[in-house]
Amino acid sequence: MEKVIGENWSLDSLYAGGKESSELNGLISQLKHDMKGFQEIVQTFDQFYSEKDLIDLLQQIQEFKQASFELDEFMVCLYAVNVDDPDVSKLVDESAKLQADYESLKIDLDEILAGISEAKWKHLMNHDEVKEYQFYLEERKQKMDDKLPIEMEKVINKLSVNGFIGWEDYYEQMMGALRFPVEKDGKKEEISFGQAGRYLFSSDRSVRQNIARNIVEVCEEQAESFATVLNRINGFRLDVYKQRGWDNVLKEAMEENRINEQTVQTMVSAINENREVAHIFFKRKAQVMELEKLAWYDMETPSFTSDKKISYQEAADIIITQFYKFSDKLGKFAENAFQEGWIEAEDRKGKTHGGFCAFMPLKKESRIFLTFTGSYQDVVTIAHELGHAYHNYILQDEPAFTQEISTSVAETASTFAENLVLDAAIEHASSEEDKLSLLEMKILNGLKYQVTVPAMFQFEQKLYGQRMQGPLTVNEISSLMEGMIKKIYGDALDENNKYLWMTIPHFFHTDLAFYNIPYTIGYLFSNGIYAMAKEQGKQFPEQYDALLQSSGKMTVEDLASRFLNKDIGEKEFWEASLEPTIEAINEYMKLTEKMI
Template structure:
């Protein structure tokens, strides 16, 4: 493909939220306690500082020198050892990947700290442009390496330990070989990236950050408005939904343009590279077979009646409704505790759950709190959603959340810290091999959530509180599995339809409603206004077809957790080996020690059955 140099963007996870208004933030901070902000000085002291300038200068000089030293010489190098062999070349490329990633991460994290600040936007854009230009000096490396005969590469790996060290990366790289273009076209794709997909990604982010939603005469952010959908008062939920629909509708034109442009841009890239299916480029990036994803999607869709349809019918009855409005989907049960959870309690909850599984895991997670690797407050202009960004092995990850003290916020914290622990452990693989494919990228995060949930559930003896907790977990799992597969099916429909021409907002809305009605079932009433709610999902924009990774990860962790519950000997050690592997092994190889095989249809059924068993438990509690 174009390059294996680390991308400079940051993937937003766990849905999308936008920072609260300042008054709400101030009130929330008082109730929540001291919320940490991250310490970006660990990367660079400032955007104008000498350290960043020195690294940019170094990156420029080293990239040019690397091209001069190795371009056109890799076939010859593959037949040598020592200083003239491939080993030093790949090692230098690895170091450059780390350096570029550190610079790009600092710019990205600065920007996402406050996307409304024009200076942050300019800094981020300028750094992205600079790194893209410098990447042009490195573009040749992966392309030229892939043109070397397999027999020559195999011999180099067998002969030279310095090359053998990078064998997993080389083998992985060569999977891109059938889809790479000749050098000038790859250069064009790289040069145009800043003014094509990246530009529309930024337009989406900045548009979302600026949106305000009017409820009872007060304009507020998306995060606050979405939070109102979890309020006990049905009238409050209805007003919030109306405000969301109204603002989404007012901005349909720009979101429709972004969606059409990015879908067309992807189709052009896929056509030039020779991908057969609209999602094949994502499957390749994930190092997962299309058949495995198809089997997952089919298993989840087949389970809709047993999972979401059944659960929402039960919930409607608990809420005293025949059918729920679409804005009632995440409404709390009457039994749900309403107290705000202070930050200190959330920290203790997650760390104790992690520590009960593995003291080492808790120690790694504790560093995020102690060393200011977390940004927690909701504030104007702050990035939407929540994410854990790995940065680079020579530095450390950072976690962003928008913490408002809801039980789901505690689970989000557990989720993102799971990513953070994974990223710390995988860092030992180096910049080129630490990046975990999305098939396993959600493993540690979902496992961290599960540990936290199980720890809380075990402490809960009150029947009503237990019911509320189980219901919330079931809803989270439905959102992670059923909803994400519905998102995946929506994306497939949009990208397929876009091949026939530009789509109107109404057409996109119809596709959205078709998958929502199928996945939610007859207990959810889909009414006017919901047809615009596709607009705020960031994954459709930043990472097309990413969403099935959540379902993949949830089902995988359900199966993995079942192995853990059965007290499999040495589970913790095997689990840490999985996390430490990063991207150095295929997911199938990493699952073998646990006796799991994702190519087996029964694997997905086993994962889905855990969700079904929690619904069974809820039903039993209801009848008791």
């Protein structure tokens, strides 16, 4: 490449001066002004509106949605590299307030949509401009039809702040207050759960074992309080469902993810029928690690590690090369992202942890954040986030309403991009040790979505089933968890953590129940697309882009039917999607046979 690729992103090219940006502060002022105007409009908007008035309002709301979303995403970026700056924290709070106001505005919009007569609705849906986001509006109206009268829903939302959401906030406080004893440099100290988690990835098993047993001990001491919170959150949700007349706890989760429940159950059935291959892998992993059996704190520890370090320039070359092999469009996109400063990768102090992709719909650019340490996992992470950025790029000219995609398809492009890079690395690994390290990376990531997450989904279903009869005790919740752990690992596990439910925040989220299973849907859906891409070669990219472009306009079933010619209600699709992980396990078993 002609241009040297830097490891720092450019935020100034978006809003020059960052927190001091006059353009940024002007955007905040404009959004506040617009929100005040919306609040006045919706209060007087009644059945005497004209169709043109409503279409204008919908357009203005979409413009506000894009601008407020960009502000929020930019704040995420600004905070990620300025975690200790109080001025940035204040801006983050302002953005959060605007987001909360927008959520309230959507409720007012729902009330307007609910009041439209059937004749007027049909006429509105036939309007050329509205057809572009017809799916979104019909979806919102259907949800309103399934709920209580709008005033009652508003009461529920208001009460949830100090009830439902209050319990989630309390969970976060309790988790933040937990402390775990650890010995460091000969001295005993107490650390947070986040810090303890890092010890669980230590290459020294005695370190992992000590912190793991301390985690279980502390969780056992605090379990009663956490069980109370979980019971209250689940109980509140069940009470709301009952008031709405919903007898299916999966209804809301399936609708939010735009997928049929039967499709998900078919997927889970395929997963359950292929779970044995995971048990085989875990047993071999124990043998390779010279253990009689694995403990729960051994599961994420790789049995093979590569000492090979990759420079950031090499990482960029690998990703760009593999993306070009799929399509010129994807390759050029990645090349531009690296060269134009879209990626913050430098390993330095003052940054937050983790990785993400932020989208700026007004600027039509994305920004990617991570800390690059030279491992191949970091290369895969960049590819994953670039997949999200490419999805944003494909959607950038769509109406704001149809840029809203469900979690079940949000991981499609990212997993696809990840597969392009990881599979190529496995194929061209320079040593057997490197190959096994990469294979295990692929396996562990696959099993997370193909085994662990589906088991948690089944745990949560049983949890809700029993909660309908009344609050569960700590022992009852932990017993359910132990049963699921047994399903995950079979008899390959010697020591488990029956308090795992306490440390999985997804169970305590109030936005949506069953928050975990969409990631499995997205992962396997993407695997199915990737398998087709390998079969069809150069004729597939255009089809792939069309699927991504429509990802906010239809259900997962319709996406598969229209763009893949596949019926995902049939087990065959999901069985094929499980194959990449199964094939990787088979290769791992073959290569490690001589080592035991």
